[in-house]
Amino acid sequence: MPADRQPPTVADKILAGPTALDAISGELDSLRNRLDRRVDADPENVERGLAQLVLTLVELLRQLMERQAVRRVEGGSLSDEEIERLGLTFMRLEERMAQLKESFGLEDEELNLDLGPLGKLL
Amino acid sequence: MITVYGMAEPLRRPPTAAGIGGAPVEIVQHRSLVLAVTTHVSPPDRSTEAVLAHAGVCEDLMSTADAVLPVRFGAVFDDEAALRSSIDERYEQLVGGLEHVRGRLEIGVRVGWNRAATTSAPSETSEAPGDAVGHDLSTGDATGDAAGGRAYLMARVEEERRRNAVQRRAEDLAGRLHEALRAPAVDSRLLVLPTDGLVMSGAYLVECPGLDRMVAQVRETAREHPELDVLCTGPWPPYSFADVEDIRAS
Numbered sequence: 001m002p003a004d005r006q007p008p009t010v011a012d013k014i015l016a017g018p019t020a021l022d023a024i025s026g027e028l029d030s031l032r033n034r035l036d037r038r039v040d041a042d043p044e045n046v047e048r049g050l051a052q053l054v055l056t057l058v059e060l061l062r063q064l065m066e067r068q069a070v071r072r073v074e075g076g077s078l079s080d081e082e083i084e085r086l087g088l089t090f091m092r093l094e095e096r097m098a099q100l101k102e103s104f105g106l107e108d109e110e111l112n113l114d115l116g117p118l119g120k121l122l
Numbered sequence: 123m124i125t126v127y128g129m130a131e132p133l134r135r136p137p138t139a140a141g142i143g144g145a146p147v148e149i150v151q152h153r154s155l156v157l158a159v160t161t162h163v164s165p166p167d168r169s170t171e172a173v174l175a176h177a178g179v180c181e182d183l184m185s186t187a188d189a190v191l192p193v194r195f196g197a198v199f200d201d202e203a204a205l206r207s208s209i210d211e212r213y214e215q216l217v218g219g220l221e222h223v224r225g226r227l228e229i230g231v232r233v234g235w236n237r238a239a240t241t242s243a244p245s246e247t248s249e250a251p252g253d254a255v256g257h258d259l260s261t262g263d264a265t266g267d268a269a270g271g272r273a274y275l276m277a278r279v280e281e282e283r284r285r286n287a288v289q290r291r292a293e294d295l296a297g298r299l300h301e302a303l304r305a306p307a308v309d310s311r312l313l314v315l316p317t318d319g320l321v322m323s324g325a326y327l328v329e330c331p332g333l334d335r336m337v338a339q340v341r342e343t344a345r346e347h348p349e350l351d352v353l354c355t356g357p358w359p360p361y362s363f364a365d366v367e368d369i370r371a372s
Contacts, residue, residue: 015229015337016344017353018236070282073275080272087271090278 051104056111059097066090124150124199125166127158127179128359130187131220139182142166142175147182152206153213155220158183159205165198180359189224191216192359219364222309226327227357229336231303233296233321234351289315295350296322302343306335311362321350325362333357 069086072078078086101111125142133156137147141160150157158179166172173195180192199205209216296314299322304310307326316323328336337354344352 013355013358015354015356016341017355018234018344018351066278067282069275070279073279074282083275084271087273087275089271091271091274 048104048106051100052106052110055097055100055104055106056113059111062090062093062097123162123165124159124202124205125162126193126197126199126205127160127176128183128190128192129155129157129216129220130183130190131155131217132187133183134186137179137182137186139178140175141179142172144175147179150202150205152209155209155213155216156187157205157209162198168196180361184227184357184359189220190359191219191223191364192361193364223327223360223363226308226329226360226363227333228360228362229307229326229328229333229340229354229356230358231322231324231326231340232353232355233299233323233347234319234353235321236349236351292321299343299347300324303339306332306339309363327360327363 069090073083101108125145127141127147131154133149136149137158139147141147143162143166145160145162147158147160150159176195180190183190183192199208292315296312300310300312303324304326307328309327311325313323315321326336333356340352340354344350
């Protein structure tokens with residue numbers, strides 16, 4: 001390769017591809033998110049940071065339990081009454097989570113942890 | 123503080139690309155390895171520009187050495203002694219890693235659901251093989267408010283089925299595509315459904331002279347699957363094949 005080459009541009013790096021790159025360009029945002037997401041150590045924001053951490057764990061548990069309930073519904077092991085009761089419980093839990101997120105000013109994406117090669121927590 | 127970009131063996135000329143924040147790239151020779159580093163007063167920022175500068179130095183190394191092992195972005199050491207001792211701890215692995223990538227380059231292939239071709243999201247093509255479940259899972263058209271809980275849970279059941287159907291479809295597709303794509307490659311890495319929009323993302327390590335064959339293989343795969351968007355990028359430094367145990371700051 002020539003010694004004095006210019007740094008490659010985006011076009012130089014595309015060897016074959018479609019004209020519309022919508023799905024793929026979304027990855028750029030995910031890179032930016034990863035770079036921007038750091039723990040905010042500002043003392044005035046400690047409460048929000050703690051709420052973020054606690055709600056992340058609560059949301060993880062909520063989703064795990066909900067999936068478990070879904071599996072039981074699919075397995076056919078629940079009576080109509082149990083389905084109704086479980087559904088109501090999860091519906092209220094979700095509403096309560098939405099309220100908590102709103103009062104701490106947290107977005108869904110903030111209640112997630114990037115586990116690197118393992119993907120996202122939620 | 124020292125930031126490390128990559129290691130090579132040997133370099134035909136000194137690196138010319140600038141490092142993070144425009145810092146000049148220096149060379150640290152340790153045993154048989156040549157490391158490209160920059161010196162900073164404090165740990166450099168994690169920004170898009172910094173990532174691009176890191177990639178620029180790795181690209182530069184690639185153009186001047188036959189064997190380059192990029193180091194993960196963000197590797198920072200207190201001083202040169204800390205860097206050298208970290209390398210000593212895994213010297214054999216690093217040399218082995220360099221041999222594995224010698225004379226080879228990485229080609230990336232990303233496959234996306236083609237929205238124009240499918241018109242709707244793939245999740246909505248209801249070929250879900252779950253229809254046979256004996257239980258009636260359609261909306262409990264029961265009475266008024268009492269149906270709230272049931273309707274909520276049934277909506278979740280549907281969502282879960284759609285998710286599973288997408289997962290199965292992606293795994294099946296990715297498996298077949300990867301099988302064809304890896305034929306011209308020496309080594310490969312596959313991620314299925316790395317993001318919602320992508321069926322798979324594959325990395326293929328190819329011999330330099332085999333580059334055209336790899337690209338031809340990608341084009342053929344893309345032709346066979348007009349329902350998918352296939353993007354082939356590269357050549358890259360072998361980022362996905364530098365998975366020697368992380369070089370970490372002490």
